[in-house]
Amino acid sequence: xxxxxxxxxxxxxxxxxxxxxxxxxxxxxxxxxxxxxxxxxxxxxxxxxxxxxxxxxxxxxxxxxxxxxxxxxxxxxxxxxxxxxxxxxxxxxxxxxxxxxxxxxxxxxxxxxxx
Amino acid sequence: xxxxxxxxxxxxxxxxxxxxxxxxxxxxxxxxxxxxxxxxxxxxxxxxxxxxxxxxxxxxxxxxxxxxxxxxxxxxxxxxxxxxxxxxxxxxxxxxxxxxxxxxxxxxxxxxx
Numbered sequence: 468x469x470x471x472x473x474x475x476x477x478x479x480x481x482x483x484x485x486x487x488x489x490x491x492x493x494x495x496x497x498x499x500x501x502x503x504x505x506x507x508x509x510x511x512x513x514x515x516x517x518x519x520x521x522x523x524x525x526x527x528x529x530x531x532x533x534x535x536x537x538x539x540x541x542x543x544x545x546x547x548x549x550x551x552x553x554x555x556x557x558x559x560x561x562x563x564x565x566x567x568x569x570x571x572x573x574x575x576x577x578x579x580x581x582x
Numbered sequence: 583x584x585x586x587x588x589x590x591x592x593x594x595x596x597x598x599x600x601x602x603x604x605x606x607x608x609x610x611x612x613x614x615x616x617x618x619x620x621x622x623x624x625x626x627x628x629x630x631x632x633x634x635x636x637x638x639x640x641x642x643x644x645x646x647x648x649x650x651x652x653x654x655x656x657x658x659x660x661x662x663x664x665x666x667x668x669x670x671x672x673x674x675x676x677x678x679x680x681x682x683x684x685x686x687x688x689x690x691x692x693x694x695x
Contacts (some may be wrong), residue, residue: 501683513685569629570639
């Protein structure tokens with residue numbers, strides 16, 4: 468099955484600086500890679516996703532890059548703000564004989580924005 | 583446009599009991615996936631339902647079962663509860679399958695004593 472590794476587990480940055488979270492995956496058949504933000508006691512919320520036909524996608528201060536050859540993808544947050552503090556999860560969609568199925572998640576990165 | 587809803591929000595059970603959790607997908611979605619999220623961990627895939635059938639299953643025992651109704655809503659049943667089943671249970675809905683965005687419900691927090 469799919470295995471997703473996420474680093475670092477905790478990331479502390481100064482407000483206004485950039486943050487980068489990296490993930491690797493094992494199943495070369497995976498073609499869809501979403502990122503979720505989860506605040507304490509809340510549901511995971513999709514912040515950005517990327518499909519294998521593109522190498523980079525940007526949405527305002529958030530960007531995701533994908534390297535299918537190396538099987539890794541990264542989340543980049545620029546000009547960090549206090550409200551960016553949360554746990555971030557990367558995920559990869561895994562496939563079985565019946566087609567695309569569920570998501571395999573990384574263990575999460577606790578992002579702390581220092582004022 | 584209603585998002586994904588789940589009920590109940592919280593539940594306390596004792597070991598050996600059975601529990602049923604419910605999920606209504608986002609309007610227009612036809613696929614429901616269930617995840618278990620233990621404290622401090624990422625969500626783990628339990629199974630996915632499409633066209634009222636279980637399409638794929640993660641590494642969970644048969645004590646975990648589910649159902650999808652004609653209106654696409656879904657139930658997760660857990661029998662013979664163990665202390666280790668205490669977790670946040672999330673459902674996510676999507677349209678069709680394959681590279682489709684999954685939107686999560688607020689979850690049901692289950693505590694097994």
